[in-house]
Amino acid sequence: MQTMGDIKITKATTSKMSSVDFKNLGFGKHFTDHMLVAEYRNGIWGLPEILPYGPICFDPSLATIHYGQSIFEGIKAYRLKSGTEAVFRPYDNFKRFNRSASRMEMPEVPEEIFIGGMKRLLQVDAAWIPEEYDHSLYIRPFMFATDEIIGVNPSASYKFMIILSPVGPYYAAPMRIYVEEQFVRAVPGGVGYAKTAGNYAASLHPAAVAKQRGYDQILWTDAHAHKYVQECGTMNVFFVIGDVIVTPGLDSGTILEGVTRDSVIAVARDLGKTVEEREISIDELVDAYKAGTLTEAFGAGTAATIAKIAELRYKDFVMNFDPSSMHLADQLKSILTSIRDGNAPDPRGWMLSIQG
């Protein structure tokens, strides 16, 4: 593997930037002028290349289309108060990406390509990093099988890519959540902890059913008893019961180990709060709600940051929360946002400058 100094860059002849309304970005709708591509063949990674953003062409027998050997990550870059640009905790996503790769029998991506390539791509498209509050440049690294052959085998060749999308807030309003009891997201021994495409494909039908019932998202429960809560669509979940913050533990391997989840836990503990990572039964939540001790419920994820839950429905029982009185969710979001915008100290070195 050669160093990143060898990266080949082909610049786009014109920029699409002036055609994008940065005041109405939405999420995942616009893409920057460039993308990073690296190929894995014959057991080694080739040099990454930065190219103009555009279509990629494959044979219809492409292994990924048929067997789903595909993984991805979601990271955000911010424009700091100082005017410089930095990425939030990319090494955590890098490590999770390679855990996903290992579970899906895919090659690990070297740091020079994942982190080095990401920084170089961000330098090229730095002008696309939005300045507005709650806006950022979403970074989507992904890898997929590129053998063009029919047959259930690990591919011998892969493509790793990074694309970038300027984004605004993911959920504009507090969410209505449906506690799922029929469909299952993940089982122990399965791929729940991996950020692999099939997990999301399998969630689409249950999410559509929940939407038909008027809900924004599902809160998954465990596969065996449908008794213990797991996570929401693309977020880990937190509850405040009395003085304690609780969130489902990671031991079962059925939950994605969220970078935002870890950040929320760290910041909450800095504030002197007790955070418990453990099994949480839906009965415990219902009992706490009835007793008046369940005061806050919120999701945490890169896309959504912290998203308050206004309604949680379990069977016919509806739990309503007042988003305006979720002071802890507000405080946690404010601290995380300040670190990301460069308005607060970053004692753990979470922000990685795109320069250097």
Ligand SMILES: Cc1ncc(COP(=O)(O)O)c(C=O)c1O
């Ligand atoms: C299934 C799932 N759970 C949780 C999360 C939150 O993880 P993170 O905070 O790393 O974005 C995500 C988003 O990546 C997700 O897709």
